[in-house]
Amino acid sequence: MRFILVSLSFIVLTGTLSAQLIALHPINPHYFEYHGKPTILVTSAEHYGAVLNLNFDYVKYLDTLAADGLNLTRTFSGVYAEPEGAFGITRNTLAPKEGQLISPWARSDRPGYSHGGNKFDLEKWDTAYFKRLKDFLAQAGKRGIIVEFTLFCPMYDESEWKLSPMNSANNVNGVGSIGRNDVCTLDKNGPLLQVQEALVRKLVAELRDVDNLMYEICNEPYFGGITLAWQHRIADVIVDAEKDFAKKHLITQNIGNGSKKVEKPHPAVSVFNFHYTSPPVTVGINYGLGKVIGENETGFKGNGDDFYRQEAWEFLLAGGGLYNNLDYSFAVGHEDGTFQYPPKQPGGGNPGYRKQMKILKDFLYGFDFVKMKPARDLIREVLPKNGHCQLLAETGQQYAVYFKDCAKFAFTLDLPEGSYSIRWLDVVTGKELTAATLNHSGGNFNLQVPELGRECALRMVKTTR
Template sequence: MKKVLPLVLFLFTLLQLTAQQFNGPLRVHPENGRYFTDNSGKAIYLTGSHTWANFQESRTPDEALFDYQGYLKMMKDHNHNFIRQWTWEHAKNASWTTDEVVFGPLAYKTVKKKGKVKYDITKWNEAYFERLYSRTKEAGDKGIYVSVMLFEGWSQNRLETPGSDPWEYHPFNPKNNINGVGKSVQNNGFDDEEMGTLHSTNNGDLLKLQEAYVKKVIETVNDLDNVLFEIINEGGTKKWQYYMVNLVKELEKSMPKQHPVGMTHSSVVSPPMFNDDLWESPADWISPATEPISWMYKGTDYLQDYKLDPPANTGEKVVILDTDHLGGHWGTYMWAWKSFVRGHNPIFMDSWVPLAGNYDREKNATIFYIGGVTKNDADHPDYEPLRKNMGHILALADRIDLVHMTPQDQLSSTRFCLANPGEEYVVYLPEGKATLDLRDADVEFVVEWFFPVLERTIKGTETLKGGSYKAIVSPFTGASVLYLKKR
């Protein structure tokens, strides 16, 4: 026993020293703005699954607590390296179901007043911030980056399910706190800059409280390298989101580390938000939505279809392309490969633990299928191929010289090509056939095929000679990925 104990202590110390093996916090790569980098200078590609209870509990009272360790294991088993960490602002009710759904812990202390439990907005619930730090660090110890979501747009009434208003249980609702705050806030189902709603700069006494909360969150996780920030999920006016992005950046200026700040799309705000507002924002990374709205209202001559045909990323921002904003309960492996070769970082809103509560199946017919299979199930047939292929894409991204790779639609008849012309090409062939334009690449290439459905790689036995157009036929009759590297 005396000989074993020192060995155990040594191994424990070694594990402590090897945890958080990141080479500094992320920042936008100076040579290729589609990706992040760290002190290593390499392009860092992000992809992974996120689910609604991966930070706070989000469940009906009779459901089990979220298995965070099992979730991290699933992430590592699938070679994922990014978590979008969900935050809920309210204690009870979900606008998508009439079932009782509870959320916790929340950020503020509770007190009893006249027999009722209320919030003291001037005092923090330290258990909330301890969980925030420990879960973010645990993910980091496994090599996973975490986007810390600061606010949640669905924490007010979205008017989907009458009688299930989250605002009724929000700490900022004046009937729920002892501080008398929140009286000026209008609860009308969406964020409106003119009316003065929860996530607008015209929200009266709440803005200072939101600023204090942001500061507390940043102070809690600032020493961790694996942190990114997201202002809010599907809410917040443009003016308020811009304000919060700048606030995070200003607060971190005087702190040891600075982390990327992200802005995501919201369609339930007034004035309306468009993808252009994301590109023009002070955010380091953005998460756009498919936009028939932009086409209808702004007169653009094309449809920004990030779901079926993601437009190529220009490199002006890092794009973390999220199925959450494209189709809700949705995602396919084809979309992940298309997004990758178009210069995006795709992530998946995963029903690994289904969204709490039951849907009205008649109202939500789009997520109900014959046989009782719904897209709110972890084992929906589309999901495991997507999870696995996101991991395969990350493995490929780590092998190639991603810094010098850019979308080159014109080089392939499929229009899905990521390339450093003359050096490396990754081509997605939805039907296994393509014509490549290699006229300016008069060199020999080593050939490698990957078949997403089979998860199988085949290395070519012969090289491919460039210098002209090349008709390519995959050895597999389904969707294929061709990787060419100059010999």
């Protein structure tokens, strides 16, 4: 009997520990649960160099995200860096100044790293790196911010491969004397595979007690010769490294640019991420996976707010559970997100845009969203030319709708008898356009989109059940 009581106590304890971790929501796994609360991740965050770039003040950066009411950031591990000017990005946080890259691997006593300082030793760990990484995660956790930690990245061209510690020219181990397209394969990278696996195990061991953490296998693995088999191998390593842990972290996988149907999903992957996903058809075609569908990078549609705001509203009201706008206003010396990048920048982001993302986040959190699902088909009327609409619903109870270019559009919803709160929202300013209470006898109810601006959102909730 005593053994049974002890065993039950252990189950309760470990269950409580697991409930604190960012996880799939047990009722609706298209969303997250964090510290026992339903969670959607919404942000406009820096270009992934917060940890690896020693000049970046990540505390100031995290303070800014928290003050803006956002709850996610994405950061790269330090096995990949970019040269200054890569992809036309000004003040790129993924492009540390000479000598300012910090990596999980320690520097050796031998000079010759291609971007300043000594070469790396792939058999030794840099304690300063792990201290910085853990503090970054702890500081993010104090502010309620989830970290998507990206382990690997393709070498898009020779300039990135030239900077990687995995390149034999940059380490003292004689490892990585291969072409850049062979780095993330199972059969062409020689002993580098063992180095990569050892790195993953080290990171997993060091971060075992972190709650606000998800592991992303690889950024944009559809470039640079990266194979699906290699990605699955890294997922297997994470799973094996955590097999005895009370806390098991979510694994995320980057699937493609735009839309793509996920084929042969790894059973341990819980979040399937896409880039540049507009319109958000990829949510619908992958919704049956029963996992979170995320968009964790945007860009290449100019510098203005409108496109990225519209992309965010459409994606999340189509049923997505994670949205990360790539925000170039965060830079070294401007960790408060005030850097005024030039017009040629391949994306946007600024303090005003982040306020708009908080409006979206607050709108979604105004619902019991784990009970909702995509329900665009409830509106059967033909939209105006160039009009857009996305709808989440718990049918008969709560409706969240986003409209673009649909002024004066009339539509019908079939509603049970009851009282309903109806509120129209200006998605740019956050101001209510109109609000009303409907006492409905049941059946079809006609609504018309207000003629105010190009975009608006509808919140309709039944107040009697």
